[in-house]
Amino acid sequence: MIEEIRNKAKELLETKTVDCVIGYEPATDNLTSRPVFIYEPSQVNRLIFDETCVHNLSKYLINRRYKPTGIVAKPCDTRGINLLLNEKQLRRENLFIIGVVCSGIRKVRFNQIENSMPTKCQYCSQHTPVIYDFLVGEPVTEAPTHNYSDITEIENMSPAQRKAFWSEHFDRCIRCYGCRQVCAGCYCYECFGDELDPLWVGIRIAPGENWVWNTVRAFHLSARCIACGECEHICPVNIPLMLVNRKLEKDTLHLFDFEPGIDTEIVPPFATYKKEDKLGTGE
Amino acid sequence: MARVGVFVCHCGTNIAGVVNIPEVLEAAEKMPMVVSATDNKYSCSEPGQASIREAIIENNLNRVIVAACSPRMHEITFRRALASAGLNPYLLEMANIREQCSWVHSDNKEIATNKAIEIIKMAVAKVIRHEPLYPRQVGITKRALVIGGGITGIQTALDIANAGYGVVLVEREPSIGGRMAQLDKTFPTLDCSACILTPKMVDLSQHPKIKLMTYAEVKKVTGFIGNFEVEILHKAKKVDHLKCIGCGICWQKCPEKVPSEFDLGLGKRTAIYIPFAQAVPPKPVIDLSHCRYTKYLTWVATGQEGKKPPECRICEKLCPTAAIAWDQEEQLFTEKFGTIVVATGYQTYDYSHYKEYGSRDFADVITGLQLERLMSASGPTGGEVTRLSDGSHPKTVAFVCCVGSRDQQRGRPYCSKVCCMYTAKQAIMLKEHDPEVQCYIFYIDVRAGGKDFEEFYLRAIDEAGVIYIKGRPSKIYQDGKKLIVLGEDTLMGRPVEIPVDLVVLATGMEPSAGADELARNLNISYDTYNFMVEAHPKLRPVETHTDGIFVAGACVGPRDIPECVAQGSAAAAKVAALFSQDTLTTEPLIAVVNQARCIGCLLCVTICPFKAVDYQTTQDGRLIAATNESLCKGCGLCIAACRPKAIDLRGFTNQQILDEVAGLWL
Structure with missing residues (x-):
């Protein structure tokens, strides 16, 4: 698997198809991984892919939008690429996507890898990248399913409980x-x-302002969050942001039959109107 | 420094009866930047406006708040008052303390007074941030496009042309005339439909200001009021209408016979055809799906499989002016217009969903429009009403009203308005054709609201001896040569079973096929049934929410002929009024893009219902949104959609809205 990625990256850099391949390399703790930008074919052996490759690298593409770039992408990351393509932030012709089939990654704590998976992977069934130029691994043919048991739990709380x-x-x-x-x-x-x-x-760090930030952040990502889980992963105070994101994901799926990042060209639900669209509450 | 003047209106007792005005004035005087707070019995009256003008000059005000009714009522009035006092009219803010306060809180005066104060407080916070705005002038192309060549479109085109402006009328069928041309007589006067329509058709075709485009469709519309660019597709007629003299030899001799759309499948037409004898233009088109030569060409092109079709070309051989043009292809032309009038009319409901009425399985169950063709002297039977099954003359006829109207189960809850009258008309006419005929009309309610309609309905009962049975038939079935209509006479409370020779279903109106697609192209709204939506059902019945696009006739809802004509003329008057100006003034309360902040996701381009947002590419290759000042209506959708808040609405900026909200706590 890693050999395939390295060979492809080498080929891309040697043929000058891309200037740079964004991927993962082992981190200095010799345990986890970190993003790496490979510019020289001789450096491709630094590339790895394993259960610690948690980062969504698609964000890095925005700064390289006018330069031909290769990227190693998990299925959730490819949804991010699709989102950015849909929102005209990237140009497809400048991209070479090395899609990696992924069955979930591991939770990483300081100096240790846990045996469990992060929230995003526990509920994820999109194991094959949704957009790629070169695929590493055997594509999973079964259709993705949706499990929102964690969200239903929160939904069943009373408003007061939820607020608390x-x-x-x-x-x-x-x-x-x-x-x-x-x-x-x-x-x-x-x-x-x-x-x-x-x-x-x-500017104050106060409950009211925090609520505003977290709610508006969520609304800006409704029908856009591609469930890569990076926000929750990075949060220093461990706010379960995936619960917010997945609630939005559930609602857009049920109301508009829409999943962000699955298709490059599709018009997002908030920019279009279909007769089948549901009103949401009260139905 | 803003100097705000607050003018609180009593509106008679509308506001003062609930809101404690002195208390409001006292509170308003203490609000930030407020220089004066006064009240008026009626601010909108001339003395009221004069007091505003005087106060502006006396107190050197530069922002004005009128706390009165909704801005929809009097914003323009007060803007004018500001302008006449030398202030920019957009420095006005209306605080709605009537509809949103005194009317809804009349039960609690104290709360209403507090709310009025808070509404004014918000207005003060907002008005401070108002900036002078200036409207812009744009030029007009003084040429109108009329879509649809039925009676409505014909009337519109004639009226606009008679006002002296150029008109292009686009009709997708080979001839103008529309549904009215298919009718035999019109209710309640029993005028011959063709006799009153065809003179108008001829007028239209000969009018020097009107350009007629038949067999053409509107494909794409861009631009805005005064400056529309419309792509019109001219379908391939395969006949050069400049050469054709309309002698008729081609359609007489063409060997290929197909069911006539004009006669609703009851008669035949040829492959090269004019839809009916008085067609305008009186020149044929070739129906390529049926033409023998075209079939031959397809056979050659697809590898000559199967039996060789005849290489006909009889029309070409017989044509005295060599007008048949096989090389003619469909063509797309772009034309410029100042306004567009949509008059696409209606079609009758397809009753195949009505399984209980046979879903088109019984030959002697026909629709009202089909009966019109049978009764018409130019129809397939030369005006003789005969049964399609055996050609005999029907002696008992049952009419069923409200087929595809007033039927919620079939998703058609609306009343089609004309069916009550046209069934009465047809029953009277049948009696005139053959005195032995007995007609039964199954109805839900007889709706005879209109000039002479009630009298006409009574005439059907008294003179033609029509028996009206209140109730919708539950089933129609064949029994030998007769059709049995099974129903309930709900007034008598007993079942009825009537054997008849002919059943006529009064099928309701629905918008023409493709009306929704056209509406989307034009960016005008349409309802769940695809009827176009007018800007205001009472006060702006022919306007749409898109400036410069008008709607008229049965494409807006079920209408009879006089209403369609009136609407056509109304739309024409609107067009003429618009064209009488040399430039148009555009509203400055529109969205503007801060291009430094725009991230180029172009969500606003997709979301804008008026196609007012477009994008540009900057020198460094970034995409950025840009609004078109003439198209933007200031609806604010793009602003709500814009995550980086790069778009702002003049007169309603983000800062102003935030200040309004924050004003409540100050």
Whole structure:
């Protein structure tokens, strides 16, 4: 598997199809992995792929949108690429996607790899990349299924319980904006969270402002979040952001029969109207 | 520094009866930047406006709040008052303390007063951030496009042309005339339909200001009021209409006979044809799906499989002017127009969903429009009403009203409006054709609202001896040569079973096929049944929400002929009024893009219902959105969709809205 990635990367760099291949290399702790940018064919042996390759590399493509680039992408990452293509942020002709079949990665803690999978992988059944030029691994033919048992649990809470649940998490938020920085869907030049004129979110780190940040962040990602789980992975105070994201994902799926990032060309549900669209609550 | 003047209106007792005005004035005076707060009995009256003008000059005001009714009522009035006092009219803010306060809180005066104060507080916060705005002028192409050549379109085109402006009328069929040309007589006067329609058709074809494009369709519409660009597809007629003299030898001699669409399948036409004798233009087109020579060419092109079709070309051989043009292809032309009038009309409901009425299985169950063709002297039977099964003359006829109308189970809950009258008309006419005929009409309600309609309905009962039975038949079935209509007389409360020779289903109206697609192309709204939606059902009945596009006739909803004509003329008057100006003034309350902040996701381009957002490519290759000032209606959808908040609505900027909200806590 790793050999295939290395060979392809070498070929791409040697033939000058791309200037750079974005992939993973072992991190300095000799345990986990980290992103790497390979520019020379001689360097391709640094590339690896294993159960610790958690990062969604598609975000890096935005800065290289005008340069031919190769990328090693898991299925969730390819959905990110599709989202960016759909939103005109990337050019397909500048991309070479080495899609990797993925059956889930491992939770990584400081100096140890856990045996369990992160939330995003526990509920994920998209094991084959949705867009690729070269596929590594055997494609999984069975159609992806959806499991929202964790979301139903939250939905069944009373509003007061739900508020208490989220208050506990959001009150903890330090608004480091790490969730935004890693998110493939967050690429505004000036985020509303940074904007001063008008001031959408107060600068204080206070519960009210934290709520505003976390809700608006979620709304900006509704029908766009591709469930790569990077925000939750990076959050220093462990806010279960995937619960928010997956609630939005569930609603867009059930109301509009739409999954972000599955198709490159599809018009997002909030920009179109179909007679079959449901109204949501009360139906 | 903003100097705000607050003018609180009593609106008689509408506001003052609920809201404590002195208390509101007292509170308003203390709000930030408010210089004066006064009240008026009626701010919109001339003395009221004068007091606003005087206060502006006296107190040197530069922002004005009128706390009164909804801006939809009087915003323009007060803008004018500002302008006459030398202020930019867009420095006005209306605080709605009537519809949104006194009317809805009349039960609790204290709360209403508090709410009025808070509404004014929000308005103050917003008005401070108002900036002077200036409308823009755009030129107009003084040429109108009329889509649809039925009676509505004909009337519209004639009226616009008579006002002195150029008109292009596009009709997708080979002839204009529409549904009215298919009718025999019109209710309630029993005028011959063709006799009153054909003179208009001829007028139209000979009018120097009107360009007629038959066998053509509107494919794409871009641009905005005064400056539309329309792509019109001219279908291949295969006949050079400049050469053709309409002698008729081709359609007399063409050997290929096919069911006539004009006669609703009851008669035959040839492959090269004009739809009916008085067709305008009186020149034929070749129906390529049936033409023998075309079939031969297809056979040659697909590898000559099967039996060789005859290489006919009889029309070409007989044509005295060599007008047959086999090399003619469909062509796309782009033309410029200032306005567009949509008059695409209706079609009758396809009753094949009505299994209980035979779903088209019984030869002697026909539709009202088919009966029109049978009764018409130019129809397939030369005006003799005969049964399709055996050619005999029917002696008992049952009419069934509301087929495809007022039927929620079939998704057609609306009333088609004309069926009550046309069944009465047809029953009267049948009696006139043959005094022995007995007609039964099954109805839900007889709706005879219209000039002379009730009298006409009574005439059907009194003179033609029609028996009206209240109830929708449950089943129609064949029994020997007779059709049995099974139903219930709900007034008598007993079942009825009537053997008849002919059943006529009064099928309802639905919009012409493709109306929804056209509406999407034009960017105008349409309802669940694909009827076009007018801007206001009472006060703006022929306008749409897209400026410069008008709708008229049965494409908006079921209409009879006089209404269609009236609407056609109404639309023409609107067009003429528009063309009487040399330039158009556009509203400055529109969306503007901050291009430095735009990330080029182009969601706004997809989301804009008015096609007002387009994109540009910057020098460094970035895509950025750009709004068209003439097309933008200021609806704000793009602003809601824009994540980086790169779009702002003039007069309703993000900052203003936030200040309004924040104003509540200050």
